[in-house]
Amino acid sequence: MEILLDCLPCMLRQALEASRLATDQTDLQEKIMEDSIRILLHYKEYKSSPDLCKAIHRAVKKHTCVKDPYAEIKKRDINAAKKILPDLLGFLKSKQNSLYWALKIAATGNIIDSAINNNGRMMECIEEELRKDFSICDLGHFQDKLKTAKSLLIIGDNAGETVFDRVLAERLFPLDTTYAVRSEPVINDATVEDAYASGLADYTKIISTGCSAPGAVLEDCSEEFLHTFECADIIISKGQGNFEALSGCGKPIFFLLKAKCEMISQKLGVCLNEYVFKHTESI
Amino acid sequence: MEILLDCLPCMLRQALEASRLATDQTDLQEKIMEDSIRILLHYKEYKSSPDLCKAIHRAVKKHTCVKDPYAEIKKRDINAAKKILPDLLGFLKSKQNSLYWALKIAATGNIIDSAINNNGRMMECIEEELRKDFSICDLGHFQDKLKTAKSLLIIGDNAGETVFDRVLAERLFPLDTTYAVRSEPVINDATVEDAYASGLADYTKIISTGCSAPGAVLEDCSEEFLHTFECADIIISKGQGNFEALSGCGKPIFFLLKAKCEMISQKLGVCLNEYVFKHTESI
CATH class of the missing domain: 1.10.8 (Helicase, Ruva Protein; domain 3)
Incomplete structure (x- = not known):
């Protein structure tokens, strides 16, 4: 983009x-x-x-000379998300269409930072967001792909959101899933360390994109990542940064995000703050 | 500042x-x-x-080569404010402390642009803002000054807000009042033309500051304005732009504004979006 x-x-x-x-x-x-x-x-x-x-x-x-200005914020967000993890799993258990809701939980993880600032009403705030439907949801297409898929790649976004992604990874287990994160700290985006701290290693293989931008800029990614990217039967790209870096790359990708900026929402044809799970080969 | x-x-x-x-x-x-x-x-x-x-x-x-990109917006705002002028005058008539409320009306005028975008609930939205008290209000000091003052200068801010200032000027009539505006169009700030269109000429003498910045930068102001500025017994400075340009200039000024940005509110020691009528010689 x-x-x-x-x-x-x-x-x-x-x-x-x-x-x-x-x-x-x-x-x-x-x-x-x-x-x-x-x-x-x-x-x-x-x-x-x-x-x-x-x-x-x-x-x-x-x-x-500060390598990670957001280090404290990331730690806070991961810990806060881990605290409500039992609630998230309980929420998922209470739902019939667990695949849909696992995807919705992963998308909602994007607001963990603002939920924390919501004066102790964190889970209440998350629940409110969870109740909102996706505006675009290519679930059927995803279910079709899952029938034959042997491998799945999730390209992660923020630290904290990683814990929500763990719920999705657990739901998809034992599918061979790889979780890719930034190669270095940048904004509040997750690194390998953050992915491990979020417990993702129990359900996924954790790798770095090899790129330190807050979005997987393919030209800068490592061979290891590019190989996984090429071979994965399904790719889920989380968040706006990855959408900006990967839309138009030609590869079929499921974009899973909350459209938090006017420009991204226009590009996706949804309103500001709406949730999207969109499969596309050529946005 | x-x-x-x-x-x-x-x-x-x-x-x-x-x-x-x-x-x-x-x-x-x-x-x-x-x-x-x-x-x-x-x-x-x-x-x-x-x-x-x-x-x-x-x-x-x-x-x-567009001299006034905000021309249409300014026209719209002035016309919208003129439409609710009878309501504003009615509101003022219903109040006991009419000087306080005339000042509050003038300060509230600063939100006419956002009130218009409030889906036809414009006067409702203005009334809601009018109900909010000033967080700082040096009314007593202003009343003292008025007892002996022969001349008053209002340095105006946005077009549309000018109609609200007219209510204040009418309340202060027949005090010798001058209303100063920008010398050229800049953002949605009022020019001489806008001040006339707002009916201010009935109650004030309209002049230009001689400065085309969205705030009276004294070094750039005309001799006519500087003479008025020096000789006025009372000066009222409207809005954030004038506050930024004039705070710390050493001259006693009543700053009348809504603190619409975090930086200005911090400087004034109030919360965001609070109303201020503050007399000061050295902010």
Whole structure:
């Protein structure tokens, strides 16, 4: 997906957020903002929005020497999600169409960070989101594919959401499932360490995409990942970053996400904040 | 007030909004964004946030040759405000402390644009805002000053809000009141034409600040304005842009505004979206 003009101010806002997490020193925050603005000036040279985002977060690391500004936030989100894991499993058990609801739980995991900030009403907030149907749901197509599939690849998104994905992986078990994460910390995206901390190893093989952008930019991915990507019978791509990096790549992919930005929702033909499980070969 | 890092992404978002109002041509929108990013790189060379904002909106005009991208929006807002003017006057008549409520009406005018987008519930939405008290209200000090004041200067903000200011000017009549507006169209800020269209001429003398920034940057203001500014017994500064340009200028000023951004509310020591009528010589 091309870089939209709307991404530029959003990216600059993110740079400020990350710089404030990494340091209290105003002079360093200013240097990060100046570098970020310089990067934005050349935005057309980047492959996609996640690729541009990677460059900006590299500037944060360069100036502050903090490898993972979101480390604490990621830990908090994983722990919070683990606390409600029994509730999620109980919710799933209470439902008839467990495949649909496991997918819905995995999609809903995307809001764990905002649910935490909801004054102790976390599970209530998650339940409210769980009640919302998918606006697009290619479940039938997914069920067809599952009949013959031998392998499945999930490309993960945020830390914390990983625990919700574990519910889906458990539902799909014993299908040969691989869970791919970022090669390095970037924003609050999950790394291999975060995937293990979320308990995904019980149900999936955990690998890195080899790419440190907040989305699997194929040109930068490792051979190991690309091999898995090519050979997987089914691919599920989680979240907006992977959608931006992978839409239009030509490979059939199930995109599983909440459309949290106006641009992504327009691209998917849904309203803001709606849930999507969309199979596509050519968005 | 110094330019905060938070202003930079916000400014870039504004540049995109204005460019889309001015033109449908993507290549021109891209040029405006690139120019805006270049301007942001030198943000420290600008006197204040409104000064930086002026430079960005000049880039919009340069690339599109559209002198006033917000012309239609301003017309719509003035007309909408004029429609509910009888309601506003009726509301004021029903109140005992009419000076307080005239000030509150003038402050509330700042939300006319969002009230219009509230699905036909415009007056309902305005009434809801009118019911909220000021969080800071230096009314006593204002009443004291009024006892001896011979002249009052109101530095205006948005078009549409101007109609609400007319209610305040009418309440203060026949005090010798001057209403100052931007010298050129910038964002949805009022110009001399907009002030006349709002009926302010019946109760005030209308002048331009001589400055085309969305805030009265004193170094750029005309001699006529500066003379009025120096000689006025009372000055009321409306909105955030004027607060950013004038806070710390050393002159005693009543700032009348709704704190619509996190940075301004922090500076004023109030919560986001609260109303303020604050007299100050040195914020």
